[in-house]
Amino acid sequence: xxxxxxxxxxxxxxxxxxxxxxxxxxxxxxxxxxxxxxxxxxxxxxxxxxxxxxxxxxxxxxxxxxxxxxxxxxxxxxxxxxxxxx
Amino acid sequence: xxxxxxxxxxxxxxxxxxxxxxxxxxxxxxxxxxxxxxxxxxxxxxxxxxxxxxxxxxxxxxxxxxxxxxxxxxxxxxxxxxxxxxxxxxxxxxxxxxxxxxxxxxxxxxxxxxxxxxxxxxxxxxxxxxxxxxxxxxxxxxxxxxxxxxxxxxxxxxxxxxxxxxxxxxxxxxxxxxxxxxxxxxxxxxxxxxxxxxxxxxxxxxxxxxxxxxxxxxxxxxxxxxxxxxxxxxxxxxxxxxxxxxxxxxxxxx
Numbered sequence: 080x081x082x083x084x085x086x087x088x089x090x091x092x093x094x095x096x097x098x099x100x101x102x103x104x105x106x107x108x109x110x111x112x113x114x115x116x117x118x119x120x121x122x123x124x125x126x127x128x129x130x131x132x133x134x135x136x137x138x139x140x141x142x143x144x145x146x147x148x149x150x151x152x153x154x155x156x157x158x159x160x161x162x163x164x165x
Numbered sequence: 166x167x168x169x170x171x172x173x174x175x176x177x178x179x180x181x182x183x184x185x186x187x188x189x190x191x192x193x194x195x196x197x198x199x200x201x202x203x204x205x206x207x208x209x210x211x212x213x214x215x216x217x218x219x220x221x222x223x224x225x226x227x228x229x230x231x232x233x234x235x236x237x238x239x240x241x242x243x244x245x246x247x248x249x250x251x252x253x254x255x256x257x258x259x260x261x262x263x264x265x266x267x268x269x270x271x272x273x274x275x276x277x278x279x280x281x282x283x284x285x286x287x288x289x290x291x292x293x294x295x296x297x298x299x300x301x302x303x304x305x306x307x308x309x310x311x312x313x314x315x316x317x318x319x320x321x322x323x324x325x326x327x328x329x330x331x332x333x334x335x336x337x338x339x340x341x342x343x344x345x346x347x348x349x350x351x352x353x354x355x356x357x358x359x360x361x362x363x364x365x366x367x368x369x370x371x372x373x374x375x376x377x378x379x380x381x382x383x384x385x386x387x388x389x390x391x392x393x394x395x396x397x398x399x400x401x402x403x404x405x406x407x408x409x410x411x412x413x414x415x416x417x418x419x
Contacts, residue, residue: 081197085197129296129297130218130220130296130297130298130301132296133288133296133297133301134300134301134304137301137304137305137308138304141304141305141308142304142308142391142395145308145311145395145398146394146395146398149395149398149399149401149402150398150402152402152403153398153401153402156402156406157407160406160407
């Protein structure tokens with residue numbers, strides 16, 4: 080039972096991590112990254128490391144994608160302005 | 166140094182590291198076993214000091230000095246962000262206009278905000294008893310505040326989040342950790358040694374000696390640091406604009 084759970088969690092992590100690498104658009108990538116965070120948190124919980132799972136959930140699924148999205152927005156705004164002034 | 170010599174040095178170092186790692190792997194305890202030399206010792210020490218969460222005992226008692234290093238990393242990272250993302254001379258602030266928020270989004274954000282904030286504070290306060298602690302709870306509490314940006318708008322967020330205060334809080338809590346460590350030196354033991362306070366009753370909020378205090382200091386430090394970090398990113402994404410020669414063009418605030 081434990082092994083099955085660990086295998087499922089590992090497969091989920093592998094799938095979401097591959098998806099995160101394969102996604103090219105940064106906005107979509109931020110969302111996939113947060114899914115990867117959830118998958119990793121699940122894996123850590125199954126491996127009985129709830130402390131690490133909580134950190135992963137808070138930083139990997141919430142904070143990092145948020146910082147990414149904010150950076151993308153800043154870059155977009157700059158490009159928009161440049162498009163307008165040219 | 167020529168390119169070839171550098172490649173040689175790199176491959177020598179890489180091979181050495183790989184060999185050491187492979188040899189170390191053979192000495193590891195089996196995957197998923199219930200016996201672990203380090204784990205057993207850590208649990209014994211943590212129970213001796215009446216700390217229910219062994220991870221908290223490792224972080225804030227047995228390896229409190231490591232945590233000081235981690236806190237310093239976060240502190241200097243945030244300091245670097247503040248310096249890099251400051252408003253430069255050729256930039257100006259454009260007040261973002263109030264935005265229309267879809268009613269379901271607003272309702273969801275405003276219902277979730279207090280729950281998430283309370284969860285964060287709970288996780289900080291119970292770090293020495295249950296999974297979690299200052300770091301995890303601090304990040305949760307800090308991100309919870311930003312639900313107000315989703316539910317209302319940027320100005321509402323700025324109103325409940327005076328960045329100056331959080332910067333002061335960040336510095337104060339980082340110093341609190343240091344002072345708690347120095348207290349040990351002044352009392353004649355060692356830096357960050359958990360010997361000053363009584364260990365209390367097992368599995369209560371105040372058990373574990375200095376662990377709850379160090380945990381609270383880290384909680385405050387991480388929460389303030391995350392708020393300051395997000396505030397700088399938000400400033401750049403929403404408010405600060407480059408002053409082009411054409412003057413004000415974009416009012417693309419939220």
